[in-house]
Amino acid sequence: MVYNFKVFKKCAPNGKLTLYMAKREFVDHISFVEPIDGVVMLDEEYVRARKVFAQVVCTFRYGREEDEVMGLNFYKELYLASEQVYPPPEKQSYELSKTQERLVRKLGASAYPFRLTVPAGAPGSVTLQPALEDEGEPCGVHYYVKLFVGDSEIDRSHRRSTVALGIRKVQYAPSKPGPQPCTVVRKDFVLSPGQLELELTLDKQLYIHGETIAANICIRNHSNKVVKKIKACIQQTVDVLLLQNGQYRNIVCSLETQDGCPLQPGASLQRVLPLTPSLGTLRDRRGIALDAQLKRTDATLASTTLLLDPDQRDAFGIVVSYSVKVKLYLGALGGELTAELPFILMHPKEGRTKLIQADSQADVELFRQDTVYHQESVEVY
Numbered sequence: 605m606v607y608n609f610k611v612f613k614k615c616a617p618n619g620k621l622t623l624y625m626a627k628r629e630f631v632d633h634i635s636f637v638e639p640i641d642g643v644v645m646l647d648e649e650y651v652r653a654r655k656v657f658a659q660v661v662c663t664f665r666y667g668r669e670e671d672e673v674m675g676l677n678f679y680k681e682l683y684l685a686s687e688q689v690y691p692p693p694e695k696q697s698y699e700l701s702k703t704q705e706r707l708v709r710k711l712g713a714s715a716y717p718f719r720l721t722v723p724a725g726a727p728g729s730v731t732l733q734p735a736l737e738d739e740g741e742p743c744g745v746h747y748y749v750k751l752f753v754g755d756s757e758i759d760r761s762h763r764r765s766t767v768a769l770g771i772r773k774v775q776y777a778p779s780k781p782g783p784q785p786c787t788v789v790r791k792d793f794v795l796s797p798g799q800l801e802l803e804l805t806l807d808k809q810l811y812i813h814g815e816t817i818a819a820n821i822c823i824r825n826h827s828n829k830v831v832k833k834i835k836a837c838i839q840q841t842v843d844v845l846l847l848q849n850g851q852y853r854n855i856v857c858s859l860e861t862q863d864g865c866p867l868q869p870g871a872s873l874q875r876v877l878p879l880t881p882s883l884g885t886l887r888d889r890r891g892i893a894l895d896a897q898l899k900r901t902d903a904t905l906a907s908t909t910l911l912l913d914p915d916q917r918d919a920f921g922i923v924v925s926y927s928v929k930v931k932l933y934l935g936a937l938g939g940e941l942t943a944e945l946p947f948i949l950m951h952p953k954e955g956r957t958k959l960i961q962a963d964s965q966a967d968v969e970l971f972r973q974d975t976v977y978h979q980e981s982v983e984v985y
Contacts, residue, residue, distance in 0.1 A: 611703060616751075618764040620647040621656070623751050624711075626703040628771045628898055630722070634912050637726065637773065639698075641719040643707040644689055644751055644767075648714060656690035657757045658718045659683055659750045660771075662726060664921065666846055669740030678743075680846070685720040686757045692716050720749070722773065727921025729772040729896035730906050732842070736888050745921050746896055747771045770898055775910055776953035781810040785945040791827075793938070798827035798869075804930050804943040811949050813904055819877040819928050821943075823867060831867035833933040835860045836877045839944075840905065842893045843923040854892050856881045856905060856926075879928065881905060881949060893924045895951075907950040 615622045625642035646656055667678025700708070704717045731744035748770045752761035786805045803822040811817055819836055837858040844850030857879050864873045883905050886892050893906035906924040926949045932941040
């Protein structure tokens with residue numbers, strides 16, 4: 605019985621460069637990002653006096669591709685890290701991972717390791733859902749590791765001697781949740797005594813995708829108005845930082861009830877409103893923020909973006925947040941009373957390295973193929 609590490613492999617169209625990486629998802633710990641490491645196997649006779657560079661590129665599409673006319677461009681690239689892989693530095697400044705050591709030992713003298721460090725505060729991998737009629741690349745933030753042959757790191761790479769493998773920068777739910785969210789709002793009425801009070805409480809601050817959120821409401825009607833209807837919803841706020849007025853909101857779950865209504869003057873009402881944010885019925889709505897996917901899997905709502913300093917936002921990327929909003933309707937003359945509470949919606953933290961038990965035959969899993977690159981996963985003993 606042999607324990608194998610699964611690694612991802614991708615070749616340049618001319619076959620002279622081959623990229624190996626142990627994983628394609630890198631965790632953002634807010635104060636730092638996991639280093640991105642891998643191994644490149646190259647044909648030294650083909651490279652000759654030139655050099656091989658590895659880079660991490662963050663791309664941000666903030667407009668539809670079909671709207672790019674007359675030189676107008678809705679696409680930007682940000683090079684977050686760059687390193688010369690070949691010729692290698694005289695002294696290695698970091699320790700190789702176990703996977704890198706095994707790959708170098710298995711592939712031989714033509715294999716060279718690299719490690720790239722993404723700065724803290726880099727934008728997260730987020731995709732904005734296109735409409736059914738939209739064509740081209742979807743809007744959002746995407747990452748990829750790029751390897752190419754050239755004389756300098758600013759050379760324009762040739763397509764046939766370039767490898768580009770998509771990766772994701774992700775955040776996971778923190779181990780220590782914050783305080784329980786709670787708010788109380790009151791409404792006074794002109795020429796009418798008393799107040800209408802709405803207390804909104806969530807059972808916790810942090811929720812996992814697919815989990816039901818229990819919105820506890822307590823209404824105390826000390827006024828002479830009548831509460832006729834209650835509406836609750838979950839709002840996804842999407843802030844496209846590159847645009848001056850790029851913030852908008854999506855309703856990802858809603859609930860409307862008249863249970864306990866009309867609530868007469870002097871009465872009170874306490875109720876729990878269950879809300880489950882889901883993409884289920886929203887797959888045709890443009891602009892919903894989704895977690896960027898690497899493979900053809902079901903998309904999920906984007907996780908909350910956690911920032912090291914909320915006041916210092918990079919002008920490049922998309923920030924996603926969520927809140928529960930409860931609204932009381934008092935009729936045409938009475939108006940409305942609204943309470944809103946933010947919360948965190950994320951995926952649970954998982955171990956990033958998995959040992960796979962297999963027999964001596966390598967388990968090869970083929971992923972998406974396109975006309976330029978071939979990508980596969982292989983086992984390394």
